[in-house]
Amino acid sequence: MTPSKNSERETSAKVNRRVERSRHTVLSAAFELLSEGGVASFSVDEVARRSGVAKTTIYRHWPTREALVIDACSRMIAEQETPDTGSLEGDVTAILMEIAHLLPTANWSFVLPSIVDTAERNPEFAEIHSRIQRGHAAPLREVLQRAVDRGELPARADASTIVAALLGPLFYRRWFSREPIDDAFVKTIIKLALASL
Amino acid sequence: MTPSKNSERETSAKVNRRVERSRHTVLSAAFELLSEGGVASFSVDEVARRSGVAKTTIYRHWPTREALVIDACSRMIAEQETPDTGSLEGDVTAILMEIAHLLPTANWSFVLPSIVDTAERNPEFAEIHSRIQRGHAAPLREVLQRAVDRGELPARADASTIVAALLGPLFYRRWFSREPIDDAFVKTIIKLALASL
Numbered sequence: 366m367t368p369s370k371n372s373e374r375e376t377s378a379k380v381n382r383r384v385e386r387s388r389h390t391v392l393s394a395a396f397e398l399l400s401e402g403g404v405a406s407f408s409v410d411e412v413a414r415r416s417g418v419a420k421t422t423i424y425r426h427w428p429t430r431e432a433l434v435i436d437a438c439s440r441m442i443a444e445q446e447t448p449d450t451g452s453l454e455g456d457v458t459a460i461l462m463e464i465a466h467l468l469p470t471a472n473w474s475f476v477l478p479s480i481v482d483t484a485e486r487n488p489e490f491a492e493i494h495s496r497i498q499r500g501h502a503a504p505l506r507e508v509l510q511r512a513v514d515r516g517e518l519p520a521r522a523d524a525s526t527i528v529a530a531l532l533g534p535l536f537y538r539r540w541f542s543r544e545p546i547d548d549a550f551v552k553t554i555i556k557l558a559l560a561s562l
Numbered sequence: 563m564t565p566s567k568n569s570e571r572e573t574s575a576k577v578n579r580r581v582e583r584s585r586h587t588v589l590s591a592a593f594e595l596l597s598e599g600g601v602a603s604f605s606v607d608e609v610a611r612r613s614g615v616a617k618t619t620i621y622r623h624w625p626t627r628e629a630l631v632i633d634a635c636s637r638m639i640a641e642q643e644t645p646d647t648g649s650l651e652g653d654v655t656a657i658l659m660e661i662a663h664l665l666p667t668a669n670w671s672f673v674l675p676s677i678v679d680t681a682e683r684n685p686e687f688a689e690i691h692s693r694i695q696r697g698h699a700a701p702l703r704e705v706l707q708r709a710v711d712r713g714e715l716p717a718r719a720d721a722s723t724i725v726a727a728l729l730g731p732l733f734y735r736r737w738f739s740r741e742p743i744d745d746a747f748v749k750t751i752i753k754l755a756l757a758s759l
Contacts (some may be wrong), residue, residue: 405602529731537730550634
């Protein structure tokens with residue numbers, strides 16, 4: 366390999382790092398803006414202002430405002446660890462307590478209604494919304510499958526109904542009735558959802 | 563009473579009827595527009611165009627765009643009849659089957675996410691949203707209270723938790739997981755929510 370090849374490679378690596386950093390800065394600013402005002406009041410101008418990245422550069426990576434919103438929303442896809450306490454009730458309690466703790470505080474919980482709303486009328490958003498939703502439900506589905514595998518849960522148990530019975534009441538309190546989601550509430554919901562298994 | 567008084571009264575009754583008709587026309591157009599595009603894309607100009615009522619007249623009744631949106635949203639407050647089948651399970655089944663039937667089709671179900679989203683950032687909307695929510699939950703609270711009165715339900719049962727366990731999973735399927743809400747699902751949710759009572 367010639368020295369000139371080496372230095373070309375270094376330059377290209379530097380450029381990649383710079384591009385990566387600038388992408389990251391733009392996505393952070395975009396997500397922050399979404400948390401504050403939802404999808405409706407989102408503008409590329411404001412993202413450019415906050416991130417200090419030129420609009421032309423932003424549009425080079427994301428050809429439309431919508432593409433940028435969708436990419437920023439993808440950051441909401443939860444990367445929760447799946448607990449392994451040895452029992453279905455233990456696992457479900459660990460997962461729901463974490464969600465109950467995140468719901469009133471996490472940035473994504475302020476953005477999600479805006480995505481739900483946009484998804485009503487826009488198929489691209491419906492798709493990203495489905496992905497976020499599958500991310501939220503994934504750890505529950507995993508611990509339910511594990512409980513089936515070790516014989517704690519009958520194989521005929523309908524995972525999708527159990528997930529709705531577990532997450533639904535928490536989401537209802539966060540976004541619909543706006544009541545507090547305390548530990549006693551979460552424990553009762555778990556008891557009800559797993560009662561007849 | 564003089565004939566002139568009589569005719570004054572008739573004229574004023576006519577004016578009232580006309581005002582009432584025009585209010586109704588404006589609110590219908592406003593609600594239709596909300597169903598199509600949510601709160602964000604709502605404009606008084608478009609309401610004037612669709613209703614054929616002059617913008618100046620609209621602003622005479624609703625001083626701001628927001629006042630008109632909120633008044634149109636109030637029409638979403640459900641006026642459901644409360645069933646009386648003689649048993650808690652029968653009553654709850656009748657109520658939830660009706661909601662399950664309305665969720666995928668009723669106009670309000672397309673507008674609600676937009677109100678939830680706006681309520682995140684706007685206290686006036688949070689208030690109207692609470693009223694809509696209390697309207698949805700009212701028949702359930704009534705049949706639960708009746709079940710307590712006749713001794714079918716222990717007085718210590720927490721109505722607010724049971725309402726969340728009943729409505730939450732249906733709302734979850736409608737707006738979050740976007741899965742169908744079939745009769746079997748509704749029946750399982752009722753069984754789970756009332757199981758440990």
